[in-house]
Amino acid sequence: MADEKLTSQSENFSEWYNQLVLRAELADYAPVRGCMVVRPYGWTLWENMQAGLDRRFKETGHVNAAFPTLIPMSFFEKEKDHVEGFSPELAVVTHGGGKELEEKLAVRPTSETIIGYMYSKWVQSWRDLPILINQWGSVMRWELRTRLFLRTAEFYWQEGHTAHASAEEAKEETYRMLDVYADFAENDCAIPVVKGYKSETERFAGAQMTTGIESMMRDTKALQSGTSHYFGQNFAKAFEIDFLNKDNELEYAYTTSWGMSTRMIGALIMVHGDDQGMKMPPKIAPIQVVIVPIYRKDKEKDAVMAAVDEVFAELKAGGIRVKVDDREQLSPGFKFHDWEMRGVPLRLEIGPKDIEKNSVALARRDIPGREGKSFVSRLGLLDSVKETLDSIQTSLFEAAKQFRDENIHDPATYEELKEVVEKGWAFSYWCESAECEAKVKEDTKATTRVIPFKQPEEEGTCIVCGKKAHKKVYFAKAY
RNA sequence: CGGGGCGUAGCGCAGUCCGGUCAGCGCACCGCGUUUGGGACGCGGGGGUCCCCGGUUCGAAUCCGGGCGCCCCGACCA
Numbered sequence: 001m002a003d004e005k006l007t008s009q010s011e012n013f014s015e016w017y018n019q020l021v022l023r024a025e026l027a028d029y030a031p032v033r034g035c036m037v038v039r040p041y042g043w044t045l046w047e048n049m050q051a052g053l054d055r056r057f058k059e060t061g062h063v064n065a066a067f068p069t070l071i072p073m074s075f076f077e078k079e080k081d082h083v084e085g086f087s088p089e090l091a092v093v094t095h096g097g098g099k100e101l102e103e104k105l106a107v108r109p110t111s112e113t114i115i116g117y118m119y120s121k122w123v124q125s126w127r128d129l130p131i132l133i134n135q136w137g138s139v140m141r142w143e144l145r146t147r148l149f150l151r152t153a154e155f156y157w158q159e160g161h162t163a164h165a166s167a168e169e170a171k172e173e174t175y176r177m178l179d180v181y182a183d184f185a186e187n188d189c190a191i192p193v194v195k196g197y198k199s200e201t202e203r204f205a206g207a208q209m210t211t212g213i214e215s216m217m218r219d220t221k222a223l224q225s226g227t228s229h230y231f232g233q234n235f236a237k238a239f240e241i242d243f244l245n246k247d248n249e250l251e252y253a254y255t256t257s258w259g260m261s262t263r264m265i266g267a268l269i270m271v272h273g274d275d276q277g278m279k280m281p282p283k284i285a286p287i288q289v290v291i292v293p294i295y296r297k298d299k300e301k302d303a304v305m306a307a308v309d310e311v312f313a314e315l316k317a318g319g320i321r322v323k324v325d326d327r328e329q330l331s332p333g334f335k336f337h338d339w340e341m342r343g344v345p346l347r348l349e350i351g352p353k354d355i356e357k358n359s360v361a362l363a364r365r366d367i368p369g370r371e372g373k374s375f376v377s378r379l380g381l382l383d384s385v386k387e388t389l390d391s392i393q394t395s396l397f398e399a400a401k402q403f404r405d406e407n408i409h410d411p412a413t414y415e416e417l418k419e420v421v422e423k424g425w426a427f428s429y430w431c432e433s434a435e436c437e438a439k440v441k442e443d444t445k446a447t448t449r450v451i452p453f454k455q456p457e458e459e460g461t462c463i464v465c466g467k468k469a470h471k472k473v474y475f476a477k478a479y
Numbered sequence: 480c481g482g483g484g485c486g487u488a489g490c491g492c493a494g495u496c497c498g499g500u501c502a503g504c505g506c507a508c509c510g511c512g513u514u515u516g517g518g519a520c521g522c523g524g525g526g527g528u529c530c531c532c533g534g535u536u537c538g539a540a541u542c543c544g545g546g547c548g549c550c551c552c553g554a555c556c557a
Contacts, residue, residue: 005518014551033549088555110557143556144480151556204557212557224557261557294516333517340517351516361516369517 006341008275013219014147020269021148024278024342034146034153038262041342044286046156046262050136052188052284053158053260056180062132062160067114069137070105075113078238082112085205089141091153107140112206112231112257115161116239123243123253126165130173134160149266150223150479157261163241163253167232170254171209174230177258178211181226189264190281190397191215191225191271192404194474196450198227201434208232214449214474216404217270220424222449222476225267228258266479271400278343279365281396282389289315289322289385290344292335294351303355311350311360311381318382320389340365345392346385354378366392366399408474417463417475421446425476429460429469436464440475449474 006023007015021027026042029035038046054064070093076083091107094100108114119131140154149155160177164170178195185191193213203210207229214222236242236252245251272279282288293308295301308324315322325335332349339347349361360381364372376384407424411417420426421444430436430448441447451473462469 018550029549031548085556139557141556144554145552145556155557157557227557259557263557292516296515328515331515331517331519333515333519335518336516337518349516353516363517 006275006277009218009273016273016275017266017269018148020273020277020341026265026269027148029148032153034143036148036152036154038156041286042265045265045268045280045284048284048286049184049188049264050158052184053180054134054136056184057134057158057160060132060176060180062134062162064135065133066135066137067108067111067118069108071108071111071114073104073106075117076106078113079206079235081234082206082238086110086141089143091140091142109139109141110257110259111135111139111159111161112235112255113239116235116241116255119161119163119253119255120239120241123163123241125243126245128243129163129165129253130169131163132160132173133162134158147266147479149262149269151263155261155263157259159257159259162256163236164255165243165245165251165253167254170232170256171230174209174211174228174256174258177256178213178226178228181228181258181260182213184260185213185215185225185264185267186397188281188283189268189271190283190393190400191267192397192401193225194450194452196452196474199432199434199437199448199451199473201437202448204229206231206234208234212450215267215271216400216407216425216476217267217479218273218403219270220407220476222425222474222478223263223267223270224449224478225264226258226260229256231255231257272396273343274368276337276368277341279396280343280345282345282393285343285345286321287323287339287342287344288320288389289346289348290335290339291322291324291348291350292332292339293324293326294332294349296352300352304350304352307355307378308350311348311378314382315385318386320382320385336363346388348385362388364388364392366395411463414463418444421475421477425449425474426463427472427474428463430471430473430475431462431465431467431469432471433462433465436462439464444475444477446475446477449476449478 006019009016025039027039028037030037086109090109093105122128136158138154138156143151143153146152162173164173182193182195185193193215195213198210198212209230210227212224212227214224217223233252233254235255241253242250243253269278291308291312293304295304312322312324343365345365347363354360358378359375360378362374362376409420409424409426411420411426411428417426417428437448451471455472460469
């Protein structure tokens, strides 16, 4: 079992994060450098995320398929920016069946190339479009510096790849899927996000436009948790995805891709977690309610366990993901801390006093200590539990939003910007030049995160160079 | 890839300077008993190629040479 206390967030935020991931049994280090094992508690969380996303993908007309892990190396040569972006981090298979391969194979770092190749075979006519395919899988990028969930050599994700007959339609798709991500992040994960464009330098390798959702972690650093790209005809030209349009003219298709990964788990931990551990939003929590039985003598135990079993059955039948912690050798106090660390949103205590009064004790994970405890009647318990879970879901979102908004600053001068990005985000006018962007990065290590879709009416002056600026952008240190 | 730290029981560590009762501690684990509304306790017990390879030595966790791995901090990235 874990040691008693986690390193506090204020003492050492990364240490807090690492300890929490290991102790909550979300993931563990694999024998291969940079790789992780996602443990059952972490994977169940991922499955719940997958369910929320997959439902939204299906609702927007997408279907799932699977493409291979190995991609001929030559495919990466076909799109100039793409190869430049990804070659440094490719893992390459050179041998198979004991022999050196004629053509080396890359372990996919993302699947634009192989999917582009396949789409070129499948598309001849405008009637074949659009193609709206998603795949769930893993990819590998040879990262230099890794962190569990945030950046690992292999990570699990989904990648949607679509091809369309017009630029407008493909752009619509790009925005639509970013909206899906934002909706999922805010409603299911209780993580407030900013939607917007990535700057030219932050753009995905090979994309004409990259959009993303950005959120603020408890240490005020920014994390991008989902992206959606518009490729124009770049990949279509590279892989000859062409079709006859309604005017009987040969035209290249317009493609998009969009992805969200297990990094979202890292976001969840860092957006909601506190010194006690995780806080799982009820909608995706692997366990929504844990029941801790409390008793002294065997006689009490029988009565308590009978009540516990009844409550368990009632909640389970009501569709709640509920677990009874019936470990005999551990004290209730230990169990309280244990489940708090794992982030279970609602704890239910049942002891002799509750049997007497036909009640149960509820303890909310989002409100620490006595304040979060209440005693409710066994009658109508399912409704009380559901209401409380809804309330926790909402309050997690509100708390995260408040924290984020409190830490977004509007510096008046460049000097002030430099101070502000040490403890939050700066929201400033920017002339959109790469030079000014680079200067901020050099001076502060903060980068442009997103250029929000929602922009003020007025124009302003660039916080860096003072020239006329049309856009406001978030500058922040990022993961 | 540079800088720092580390590798001894499942986990966290001491021991390494100065070679020889140094194979040890805490937690976890197993057994029995008492406990249980905010991190229980007593007694008994099991568990180790001291990261690997080589060298020095009568003798190496300890000294020397080489390797491997992991973590943390910096340049690239979902």
